[in-house]
Amino acid sequence: MARTASLSGFPEWLPQERLVELHVLDTLRKTFELHGFSSIETRAVETVGQLLRKGEIDKEVYGLSRLQDDEAPDASTLDKHDPHALALHFDLTVPFARYVVENAGYLAFPFRRYQIQKVWRGERPQEGRAREFTQADIDVVGDGELPFRYDVEIALVIAEALSALPIPDFRLRINNRKLAEGFYRGIGLTDTAGVLRSIDKLEKIGAAKVAELLKSELGASDEQAALALQLASIRTEDTSFVAQVRALGVSDDLLEEGLSELEQVIEAAVHRAPGKVIADLSIARGLDYYTGTVVETVLVGHEQLGSICSGGRYDALASKGNRTFPGVGLSIGVTRLVSRILSQELATASRSVPTAxxxxxxxxxxxxxxxxxxxxxxxxxxxxxxxxxxxxxxxxxxxxxxxxxxxxxxxxxxxxxxxxxxxxxxxxxxxxxxxxxxxxxxxxxxxxx
CATH class of the missing domain: 3.40.50.800 (Anticodon-binding domain)
Known part of the structure; x- marks a missing residue:
């Protein structure tokens, strides 16, 4: 791991390191298949219009074009905003949504899928963040409706998969967007998406600066900003967060629905994955398509690495006419995990070649x-x-x-x-x-x- 890469952000492993990565991939695959998830692979390329339907990360998307195009020989004349232009996918969720819509007539719902593939994102390279990296996703998608119980199951499957890897202890930090949005609505902050985006910056910029954002950009009063931050400060390893939220004195139907859903997830985790899951009401997830359960996962003692597994519930990411395909899923950052395993020498292969x-x-x-x-x-x-x-x-x-x-x-x-x-x-x-x-x-x- 001490060698210098000729092109930053595009990691390449030595043979013995690659064996560690393969072990991680095989372990995830076996766990996912034990729980009945089917493997798929989507194309690396999507249209710009498809990729940018949700969220605002266009600056991270790699466009794709031929070096010499007969129709546009001058690359400077290419329209970067053409929705039909091609680009490399930056995650696996958006391509999966497109895949579900296009193949809905051939899939049995609820459809359980896992997908392990490369993705590309134009970020500034640093440890834990690469421009080309591997993700391992699992999702369950329904046709018209998807029982909430799948939110619980997804969290438990991921806890089992991560527990089988040669990594330090971890925590799934779970919140619910309904809980958060209902709370913000209950205290009079109507731009709930804006509040979520501000709260999502809490760990990067701190509570004081988030409070200033809430007041300057969203018009929050001192009291409203304080209540939003009080909610975000609640963290419990059991269902006691319910009482703590209610003690803040906010009333809203959506808030109650989110409280009930999060309580079910945490209650099941306490029983089936004790010590691996916490209710963390600061988790917001910046992407707009999440509608319920949201998850981020950290390695204990390696929190500065960021989330190694994230995702949640999305009720309207995919649709076809009057049909909607709600889903819930989580994505493991395999390259981020393997980079930390190798740099910290957390695991090693018994030999450098398969040959015995x-x-x-x-x-x-x-x-x-x-x-x-x-x-x-x-x-x-x-x-x-x-x-x-x-x-x-x-x-x-x-x-x-x-x-x-x-x-x-x-x-x-x-x-x-x-x-x-x-x-x-x-x-x-x-x-x-x-x-x-x-x-x-x-x-x-x-x-x-």
């Missing part, structure tokens, strides 16, 4: 026989390479050691086989039809350090 065995050559004529041995081992799931040159055995062993291969296979002129563990020096008789390494050596293992 190198078949050595006695002479150049033995290469074909060595391939036969390798084929037998591979046929039983043992990753095997064959030496390329019949060098002295000491050099072939050093080659295996340099590659990180733990075993070297020898066959003498009489056809007798032996395998050497080059870590311990132990060498034993072996049969390519039956020998196998220990379970620990069969595959690369990723362990916490």
């Amino acid at each position: 065995v190198l078949v050595a050559l006695n002479d150049d004529q033995s290469w074909s026989a060595a391939q036969d041995v390798a084929a037998q081992l591979r046929g039983r799931g043992i990753a095997t390479e064959v030496a390329a040159k019949a060098e002295k055995f000491g050099k072939q062993i050093k080659f295996a050691d340099r590659r990180g291969i733990p075993f070297v296979w020898f066959t003498d002129d009489d056809g007798k086989h032996q395998v050497k563990d080059i870590r311990s020096g132990e060498q034993v008789d072996a049969d390519p039809a039956s020998w196998a390494p220990s379970a620990e050596d069969l595959h690369v293992r990723v362990t916490t350090t």
Whole structure:
């Protein structure tokens, strides 16, 4: 991780680091599939109009065009505001919404999907923020309606998935937009979206500056700003937040609906994922399409990294005629997680290559026989390479050691086989039809350090 990248914001891993990333991806995939989520992949490119339908992040979107376009040879004449222009997707939620609309006739609802893909975002590169990165999303989408119980389930699935990764302890910080918007409405602040955007800046600029924003940009009184900040200060590991909110003396039907929904999520988490979820009423999520549950996740002791998993409920992101497709989903920042795992040496791969065995050559004529041995081992799931040159055995062993291969296979002129563990020096008789390494050596293992 100490090397210098030739192009910042586009991380590339060394082979041993990539094995750690693959372990993270495989773990997430297995967990998602255990809960019945189907894998999809959407195209990397969307139209600008599609990408910018919700939210205001156009400055982060990478446009896409040919270097030489017959219709527009002068790149400076390209219209950046053309809704039909092409751009790389900046998240997986917006492309997924389009996918649902276009394939609604072929999907069984509620549709449970997971998606692990690259995304691109024109941000200033720093630790935890890259311009090209991998996300892992899960969503449940309904046709016309989606029971709230899926909000609870999504949070529990993510808690299980993150618990299986080689990462520090984490907390899912959960709020509800209905709760927040109902509260703001109840104290007389009608621009609830504006209040949410201001509250979303709380951790970056502090309470005093947020109060000034509320007063200068949204016309809040001192009392209204104070109440909004009091709400945002509430954090509990159980359902006691309900009483704390009611103690603020604000009444609103939407507020009550949000309180009830958040209470259900936290109550289930206390039972099924104890210590992993907290009610945090400062969580706002800046994007406009969230309508209910909202989530951000931090690593304990690594809070400065930012959220490593976020998302929530959206009731109107996707629609087709008079049909709407409400959904709830969460997105894990895989690259952000892997970057922290590697930079802090939180986990390491047991070796740098998948190969468990190198078949050595006695002479150049033995290469074909060595391939036969390798084929037998591979046929039983043992990753095997064959030496390329019949060098002295000491050099072939050093080659295996340099590659990180733990075993070297020898066959003498009489056809007798032996395998050497080059870590311990132990060498034993072996049969390519039956020998196998220990379970620990069969595959690369990723362990916490």
